[in-house]
Amino acid sequence: MNLWGRFAKKSSAQDASDLLTREGDLPAIKLTIFQYVIVAVMAVLIFGLWRLQVVNAESWRALAEANRIRKVPILAPRGQLFDRDGRLLVDNYPSVSCFLVREQGHNLEPDLPLIARGLHMTVDQIHAILKKYRTAPKYQPLPLKQDITPDEQEFIEAHRDEMPELETVDEQRRLYPKDGFAANLIGYVGEVSEEMLNDPRYEYYEPGDVVGKSGVEEAYDALLRGQDGSRDVLVDSHGREVGKLGTERSKPGQNLRLTIDMDIQRAAENALGDREGAIVAMDPHTGEILAMVSRPTFDPNAFAVKIGRDEWNKLITDPDHPLLNKAIQAQSPPGSTFKVIMSVAGLQEGVAQNFKVNCQGGATLYGHFYACDKHHGEVDIEHALPWSCDTFYYMLAARLGIDTVAKYAHALGMGQKTGIDLPDEIAGVMPSTEWAMKQYHRKWYAGETVSVGIGQGAVAATPIQLARALGGIASGGVLKRPHVVFPDELPAEYRSAMRDSFSGSGDATIPINPDNWEIITDGMAETTTSGTAFASHLEGIDFAGKTGTAQVVNHSAGVKSVSSIKSERANAWFVGMAPRRNPDIVVAVFWQHGGWGAGSAHLVAKVIEAYVDKQRRLNNNLVAEKPQPVEVGAVWSQPNDSKGLGGKPIDPRAPKGDPAATAFAGHFFLPPPAKAKNENAKADALATVVH
Known part of the structure; x- marks a missing residue:
């Protein structure tokens, strides 16, 4: 073999040896990296388990309880309205409303035709309600129908086992005077709108809440509304009620006495x-x-x-x-x-x-x-x-x-x-x-x-x-x-x-x-x-x-x-x-x-x-019953004496010598x-x- 051939052969052997050496080194690097990755993943898992089981144990336990405890709202009655003499103007009457409870993982669609028939609604109406409250949290019951009739209540009770998503809630509704008596002054109530929910004044309200929309009902809504309560009930995996727990009572709204007579x-x-x-x-x-x-x-x-x-x-x-x-x-x-x-x-x-x-x-x-x-x-x-x-x-x-x-x-x-x-x-x-x-x-x-x-x-x-x-x-x-x-x-x-x-x-x-x-x-x-x-x-x-x-x-x-x-x-x-x-x-x-x-x-x-x-x-009655000086609105009645005006009421605000100060047994006789x-x-x- 000539010199060139021996040199070529030696070079090929050396190259092969070097290649084997480099190929043997690469798996060791990969293995090291892989080991570090495994350690990091294990550390993350251990940290996560520690947070779940130790740090956030109470929170997850509460969430787990929530899967079997349902909060049913107890709506607060609005405050009553009275006239200046304490006579009742606006009252409340008992009513029952139907709410829809959306359980996690439960498909409501198959039940909608039966629900619609029992509540005298249409499926389209129910779909419209679901669409309206589509952004509401899943745990929040949706108002399905208000002021339901006795036969509709019976329907819900008869199908409670097969349709646990229907829940009834007792509430008080407004009863106003007939024929629009003082209607524009008193105002009316209605469901809070989406626009109102974006108003800072209504930040504590939720969809479906009833609020004052005009008049006294709107101006004094915060006082009249009261504070809702709730009752906790145990439910099984199908959402059926199997027991009752505590109750947080509602706080009625404040009664108001209006100045109107x-x-x-x-x-x-x-x-x-x-x-x-x-x-x-x-x-x-x-x-x-x-x-x-x-x-x-x-x-x-x-x-x-x-x-x-x-x-x-x-x-x-x-x-x-x-x-x-x-x-x-x-x-x-x-x-x-x-x-x-x-x-x-x-x-x-x-x-x-x-x-x-x-x-x-x-x-x-x-x-x-x-x-x-x-x-x-x-x-x-x-x-x-x-x-x-x-x-x-x-x-x-x-x-x-x-x-x-x-x-x-x-x-x-x-x-x-x-x-x-x-x-x-x-x-x-x-x-x-x-x-x-x-x-x-x-x-x-x-x-x-x-x-x-x-x-x-x-x-x-x-x-x-x-x-x-x-x-x-x-x-x-x-x-x-x-x-x-x-x-x-x-x-x-x-x-x-x-x-x-x-x-x-x-x-x-x-x-x-x-x-x-x-x-x-x-x-x-x-x-x-x-x-x-x-x-x-x-x-x-x-x-x-x-x-x-x-x-x-x-x-x-x-x-x-x-x-x-x-x-x-x-x-x-x-x-x-x-x-x-x-x-x-x-x-x-x-x-x-x-x-x-x-x-x-x-x-x-x-x-x-x-x-x-x-x-x-009023003056005649009060003078007859009480001989002492008494105040009726702006008119003072006095008993007879040598210094008074023979029992005639006197307006203390009238200027001295003003003929309007001597009134009737009327403050209103013509001077x-x-x-x-x-x-x-x-x-x-x-x-x-x-x-």
Whole structure:
């Protein structure tokens, strides 16, 4: 073999030896890596077992128990509602509902046709419920059907072994007064919606829970709702109940006493009848709402179980809006009721005292003729209010200017919420130069002020605003926050939270010169004796107020207010009170498309008369039974003595020497006229076309 051949052979042998050496080294490395992996896996497994068996032993034991223990909810009854005298308004009645329990691994589909037949439902309805609650936890029972009938209860009991997924729960459902009595004030309840569940206020609620949806039911839901309980039952592997364990009792909701008086509420309901609009009666000394009516209304009992889709669509598409509480949510130009506020502004500014106009059926201002409904002749402030002379207030508004008018109107709560403890109150509108720039990015025109002077144009108010404002004026400028629940009967922290939640103008004091106060209150009293509301005069009762006719077409076409076309008739306002100064009751009526404001005055008179009659009965009874001094509302009865007034009640708030302080055995008898009036002027006023 030559040298090259021996070298090649040696090189091949060396390469083979090196290759074998490298191949023998690789399995050792892999083995080492594999050993480390096994050790790591074992360590993880041991750590996991330690966590399961030692650290989280209690948690897993509880979960294991949950597989055989089912929690059945015990629903808390809502608190009852009473009127101010403790008479029951809203109660509860016992009911049974069916819930669907979704056991892990149990297929419900085969049972659905039988369930649907037994509960008088369709399979599609059950599928819709399952779809609605598809994101709910599996352990949470789903509300299948509410307020089931006795035969449906029997069906569930008869098939309990084969369909353990059906569970019955006892609960209390709302029972409201008949015929929609105080419905818009009380409100209604319903199932919490998905949108509400996304609201932080409802973070503690679960799908299927019942919550207040409007009125008192919504505003005080947290107090009325109570706290649900539960009972624990043992179930077998098929979900069948085999035993009972402990029970966590539910905590009923808190009862609430409302400020409304059932007798005054009934009088207001009867007075408004089937007319569209609202009535609100309030004690201006305290802000307590004595009655609140809105028409058309609805039956809240329809919501107590679950309102049908057709009925719900009918309510929300009704053009007359029965779900709207018109007492706090309907805003309209206040018409001539605004002249009381104008009188305050004019007198307080020192303008109206010696201001006189010659009314010849209107006035020409800024190149435009503004009509008045009558030729009143020479008119001063003492006649302008009871006669409701538009010409006087046109010219007074032009003299004051919009910002001065707005200053006093805002101080009296116009254009802002009152802060009443009911949801969705509307603020209304009070225009000004700043308002025009902010809303429309333009300047305010002087001619617009003229219309505002008679409560037309851009100004808009709600009945509750006008009741508070005019009642506050008659009370010497003391305005109270309206409320429907007695605040001192609420927990302190809840009372504070309510004030924050329902913010508004609240309590306020607007200084009014006593002389100006007398002029205004005497003018409102004359409105019901010889002015625009003389037909609603109440004999023996110091009844005062102001009419308002808010045109919905245009003011110059007076015929429109009595048109046979409903949508063209004016809105009829009246705000009345008794007595004229420091009144114990103020009533505002908004009669939608009612025509002249004098028609609403008649409705207010009915409510005032019912209130006074009740107070007189109470005073007589209390005086007969208790000779000691006793307080009835705002009226004090005294026994006969040489220093008193022969047993006649005295209003301690009336100014000394005020004839309104001597009342009946009535706080409401007419006082003697404060000032002599021109008899010819009175005769002219009686012939005035009232508005």
